[in-house]
Amino acid sequence: MQGSYRQTYASWRSDPEAFWREAAADIDWFKQPTRTFSPEYGPYGRWFAGGETNTCFNCLDRHVRSGRGDDTAFIYDSPISGAKTAFTYGEVLAEVSAIAVTLHERGIAKGDRVIIYMPMVPQAVFAMLACARIGAVHSVVFGGFAANELAARIDDSGAKLILTASCGLEPGRVVPYKPLVDLAIAIAKSKPARCLVLQRPQLVAELVDGRDEDFEAAVARNRGVNVECTPVEATDELYILYTSGTTGQPKGVVRDNGGHMVALAWSMANIFGIKPGEVFWAASDIGWVVGHSYIVYAPLLVGAASVIFEGKPVGTPDAGVFWRIASEHDVRVLFTAPTAFRAIRREDSDGIHIKAYAMPNFRALFLAGERADPETLKWAERMLDVPVIDHWWQTETGWPMVANPLGLEALTVKHGSPSVAMPGYRIHVLDDAGHPVGPGTLGNIVVELPLPPGCLPTLWNADERFRSAYLAEFPGYYKTADAGYIDEDGYLFIMSRTDDIINCAGHRLSTGAMEEVCAMHPDVAECAVVGIADQLKGQVPCGFLVLKKNVSRETSAIESEVVQLIRDSIGPVAAFKTAITVDRLPKTRSGKILRGTIQKIADGVPWKMPATIDDPIILEEIAEALRKRGFGSLPM
Known part of the structure; x- marks a missing residue:
């Protein structure tokens, strides 16, 4: 064909x-x-x-x-x-x-x-x-x-x-x-x-x-x-x-x-x-x-x-539940959100649970609902050995x-x-x-x-x-x-919501492109980048990193490495100088990261609790992490 x-x-x-x-x-x-x-x-x-x-x-x-x-x-x-x-x-x-x-x-x-x-x-x-x-x-x-x-x-x-x-x-x-x-x-x-x-x-x-x-x-x-x-x-x-x-x-x-x-x-x-x-x-x-x-x-x-x-993809009872169901019920094609796979990757980065179940007829994984970062896609391809389709x-x-x-x-x-x-x-x-x-x-x-x-x-x-x-x-x-953008072959690349484009000193920067680079770090399981208000540049990016479960290194070293990764991959124009390690990211029930709410908390402006939030406590954790870095309610 x-x-x-x-x-x-x-x-x-x-x-x-x-x-x-x-x-x-x-x-x-x-x-x-x-x-x-x-x-x-x-x-x-x-x-x-x-x-x-x-x-x-x-x-x-x-x-x-x-x-x-x-x-x-x-x-x-x-x-x-x-x-x-x-x-x-x-x-x-x-x-x-x-x-x-x-x-x-x-x-x-x-x-x-x-x-x-x-x-x-x-x-x-x-x-x-x-x-x-x-x-x-x-x-x-x-x-x-x-x-x-x-x-x-x-x-x-x-x-x-x-x-x-x-x-x-x-x-x-x-x-x-x-x-x-x-x-x-x-x-x-x-x-x-x-x-x-x-x-x-x-x-x-x-x-x-x-x-x-x-x-x-x-x-x-x-x-x-x-x-x-x-x-x-x-x-x-x-x-x-x-x-x-x-x-x-x-x-x-x-x-x-x-x-x-x-x-x-x-x-x-x-x-x-x-x-x-x-x-x-x-x-x-x-x-x-x-x-x-x-x-x-x-x-x-x-x-x-x-x-x-x-x-849930993890915790009911573990990160192997998707593969248990796929094996037991002879699932041919699975469709889920990228955030589910990032959660599985964080808990089971070596794919031990995946290898525990025989799935001879499983032939494809489709991802949609939020942007699928390339590192998660590549990991899923390696672990499943089937087409992974964003x-x-x-x-x-x-x-x-x-x-x-x-x-x-x-x-x-x-x-x-x-x-x-x-x-x-x-x-x-x-x-x-x-x-x-x-x-x-x-x-x-x-x-x-x-x-x-x-x-x-x-x-x-x-x-x-x-x-x-x-x-x-x-x-x-x-x-x-x-x-x-659309490339020369007609392939579309979704970089962010239009509201998530950062205007940094006159440069239009994609949060999605920066998240791609953050996710390339071997210790990072999941990340989000938002634009934070800056008097000089208008907005500057700030990255939030969730690390893989087995990581025991100093978070400050990982954050510095991520900042350098952005500088090497995108350049100084990105003005990416702040990476903050957090335990988890606030999401809707359907798995979308609440970047807009994070941005408002960082800017210290009024915000409303999102109706679709999965766990409101996470926003308190984000606010505390930002306060420790001088953002939000404390002077910048």
């Missing part, structure tokens, strides 16, 4: 509508679309107008009807609780139907919004599919999210019902969910009429009379009862997903039914190379876009099996914009680059005035309109906000808010 990528991309470029019309043939339609693309609808156009379909039907019913009802659909593995269960397509269909009937009985109909605030348990995934079955719009909120953030999402979506659980499980602790839900409903102006609560054995929640019901008891009464799929327009909403870290009015990314299915099915075969019956594992959470696209919908659309994992996309796009498409052909890997644009995406790099820049020149990464199927058509009830946030700054383009 040599040259297959170029041929496929050229085919899309020559006739985008014909390309996606052909891809849409892999989806079952109750009514064929009357048009492939309609530029007059919405802020930039809509895909597959006039078509009627149902996402749940395509994920479940059609596979069962074709005789694959006994094939595995989901594998649930919770190293925290010890639970392990496999579900066939037939079993998932039966359970989803029972939940759908339960929702119907409580007044949920096509177009109504349902909030799902649950841990990584099968019932959460089944609830998403049940909403899709009856045409309801689900909005999954990451379990354990703060009550005020949940309340904002209740109000913005106008949800009529909440599906929740009594608790979530973290290593060594139980996280009560129900008090957060109760407080959120009390704060919210829009009051959901019903709340179904999955009672977990680790903690039983108190139910509010007249509003709350036991989820299992309610669903049990409807097992064996079937409800047919509700036909929905291809352009009807499937879900709303609020972007992480929002403040004030939340930003609800909308996903439609038709284009979403077409794009995801295409990506599973052509990017990830997954075939029906194979096991695909996206080690993420359904509260994030990766969980929506690649735990729930994409694997089922192509008839594959998906892993639902309730655990790829790039966003909550807004729903599927990869830039990747190395293993399903088409394995392209040359360039460490530090997620490779090349996928069909549907024309990627450009522009300066701040909107002019194209040459190869290797840092600038604003944008996507030429229209966006392909699967991408957000707009924000929930906020077309104008969508236009101003994404389309206004660079007319004719979608603004990604990422900065980077």
Whole structure:
């Protein structure tokens, strides 16, 4: 298949509508679309107008009807609780139907919004599919999210019902969910009429009379009862997903039914190379876009099996849990965040846990969610001896914009680059005035309109906000808010968010480039670089280093070596003079490093606790480390 990528991309470029019309043939339609693309609808156009379909039907019913009802659909593995269960397509269909009937009985109909605030348990995934079955719009909120953030999402979506659980499980602790839900409903102006609560054995929640019901008891009464799929327009909403870290009015990314299915099915075969019956594992959470696209919908659309994992890459019980699951469940392709691999590398730099498990059919590792530094990629390649594929996309796009498409052909890997644009995406790099820049020149990464199927058509009830946030700054383009460059071979390099570009004495410097160099030091497991205010230069970079577990050298010596590495690799222009060793870096629940918050603490300016932070205590540790160096609350 040599040259297959170029041929496929050229085919899309020559006739985008014909390309996606052909891809849409892999989806079952109750009514064929009357048009492939309609530029007059919405802020930039809509895909597959006039078509009627149902996402749940395509994920479940059609596979069962074709005789694959006994094939595995989901594998649930919770190293925290010890639970392990496999579900066939037939079993998932039966359970989803029972939940759908339960929702119907409580007044949920096509177009109504349902909030799902649950841990990584099968019932959460089944609830998403049940909403899709009856045409309801689900909005999954990451379990354990703060009550005020949940309340904002209740109000913005106008949800009529909440599906929740009594608790979530973290290593060594139980996280009560129900008090957060109760407080959120009390704060919210829009009051959901019903709340179904999955009672977990680790903690039983108190139910509010007249509003709350036991989820299992309610669903049990409807097992064996079937409800047919509700036909929905291809352009009807499937879900709303609020972007992480929002403040004030939340930003609800909308996903439609038709284009979403077409794009995801295409990506599973052509990017990830997954075939029906194979096991695909996206080690993420359904509260994030990766969980929506690649735990729930994409694997089922192509008839594959998906892993639902309730655990962490380290500490449940050790840094070998990923390899235990890959070996035990015959995982063919694993997709996770670079931060998970940095954690594994820190705990098991010699790969002892990896070598303990036989994985003869494991053939690729995909990384996305945050920039994959080259040193982590190289380490994973050495340890796993399979292709390690960085790829790039966003909550807004729903599927990869830039990747190395293993399903088409394995392209040359360039460490530090997620490779090349996928069909549907024309990627450009522009300066701040909107002019194209040459190869290797840092600038604003944008996507030429229209966006392909699967991408957000707009924000929930906020077309104008969508236009101003994404389309206004660079007319004719979608603004990604990422900065980077394209090399002479067409490979894209993502260097940082545009907010993370440091302006040091008139020089635009990429934090990502400096982090690459920091990570090259043999004792560094993970790092972050932020720009700190400086009266003379405007901003100067400061590096935060997390060391590998087995390192016993003086941290001051390592910090000096890292400073010298930056000077040797990037030059004095970087003005990199400060490296600080810390035990850990503050991150969101999805693994993104909170660089903006670190920067505000260092600058001594007011900051707000990020809603998505994994462990708030880490920010206190960072503040203390900065104070010891004279930053933050002490004079600079």
